[in-house]
Each structure stands twice: as C-alpha cells, then as structure tokens.
Amino acid sequence: MAQIIDGKALAAQVLARTAADVAEIVAAGGDAPGLAVILVGNDPASEVYVGRKIAQCRKAGIRSIEHRLAADTPQEVVLGLIDKLNADPKIHGILVQLPLPRHIDAALVLDRIDPGKDVDGFHPVNVGRLSTGTGGLVPCTPLGVMMLLDSVIEDYRGLNVVVIGKSNIVGKPVSMLLLEREATVTVTHIETKDLPDVARKADVIVAAAGAPHLVRGYWVKPGAVVIDVGITRVVDHDGNTKIVGDCATHELEHAKAVTPVPGGVGPMTIACLLSNTVTAAKRAAVA
C-alpha cells in the first residue's frame, strides 16, 4: 500500500512554527507581520481560497488586511493600491489573488509589487533569484511540494523527477527547486510525446497539469513518489461538487507514497504563504 502523505498535518506543523515565529517577533517589540490580500471581482473559488488564507493568518497572529475590489475596477486603481501597500511599513506581504479579470494585465500588476513583499514569489526578480539559486521569496505551492517531498525523500541527487505542467506558478519553479537539489528533472506538458512512457521512468512525479485523473496507475513505476498538485472542481452524479486531483490515486497502490486531494498540496500552499509573510517581515526588519 502506498503511504498517504498527510498535507494537512504537515501544514499544521508549518503553521505552528510560523505562529511561534510571530510570537517571538512581537515579544521582541516588533510589529506583527502584516499581509495585504487583494481580490478583484468575485470568482467563487477565489473567495473560498482568500477566506481560508485570512482565517489561517488570524490563527498564526499575522495581521491580514483584505482589499476587495469590484470586478470592473480599473487597472490604474489596482496599481495605485499596490504602490500604497509597497510604501506602507506595516505591510510585509502583498498577495494579488489570481486569476484577475481580463481587462487587467496580470504581468503588469505582479511587476508592480515590491519584490521584498512578493510573498507569492511571482515577481520577475524573485523568479530570477529562484532560477539562479540566489535567495528571494519562493512561490508557495512549489515550496509546499518540496516540504511534502522532504517528508519521504532524503537525497534527491540523481533521482529522475518528471514534472507534468510548465506553469509559471508550479511547473517551472518546482523544477528549479528540484534542480537545486541535483535531481534530474524532466519538464513535460501538453505537447510532450508519449507522456505515460516518460512518466514511467520517474522516481518522483509532480503532477501539475490541472487535468483530472490524468496520471493513471500504469504511468507510475512501482515505488515512485507522486505529488498531486491538481485541484479541479467537478460535479458528481448526485449534483454535489467535489475536488479531484491530477492523479487516479486509487490506482497507485504500487507507489511508495502519494499526496491526497484534498488534504495534500492545498493546505501546504496556504501554510507556505504565511511562512513567506514571516520571512518577508524578518528580512524587512534587518534591511
């Protein structure tokens, strides 16, 4: 039987450590770390995620300030808000929930965030720092994926890792982190030929394609570790919505370890957002 890696439990540990860090900062006379969350429009999934982020902040002692803007808010107004938050010394992290409405250029918005406050790690400066291995803030989901992997893998050197998906948010940054650990990384995507054959050579699969149950049992080598980053909302026969991952997890009994959806990467993403906020606050304090 494959080990189920408990992302919820690991996230609780990260959260507890983050809360302890916050308490230490405050005890030393510092300001509690502050996170500004900008949500433009009312995408229902985004509302759920943002609500969860704010609730977790409260638990960790991070001050979170939510900025809810109407769907038709002009781009200039969003940019103006970011300028204000960049200049606010009590704000240590800024997160702009994606996706943004179509009339807003997401790249322009992300570029405007002070890289030191970019707790999502999406600013080009942080992307560059990640790809050169020179510090910076690391995107939350990839950071969470590495922590989940670290719970079952000690030494990555020479391991064959197949990443499925080449997004800026997961596929590319997680590949950089794995390269840093000297894994042999193959990044695959929608145009990859014979993907099941490529996947079958992997010691580790990171599935981040956003395609429900894409990874089947025969794609996975016995003893491989499988991280399921996919989160897709589907409606089942009874009309209930549930979320499914990129892996047919029930077919993966022969894997060494797998992450569940829900309860795997998702909770780790939020935990890492909070730990990134504390990291940003600590760095601001010494800067």
Ligand SMILES: Nc1nc(=O)c2c([nH]1)NC[C@@H]1CN(c3ccc(C(=O)N[C@@H](CCC(=O)O)C(=O)O)cc3)C=[N+]21
């Ligand atoms: N600027 C920005 N940063 C993000 O980090 C970001 C974003 N935009 N836009 C959307 C995606 C998605 N995302 C998730 C976070 C937590 C769960 C999560 O906690 N999932 C739970 C429950 C899922 C459920 O029941 O809906 C789980 O997997 O167990 C999922 C998805 C962060 N994102």
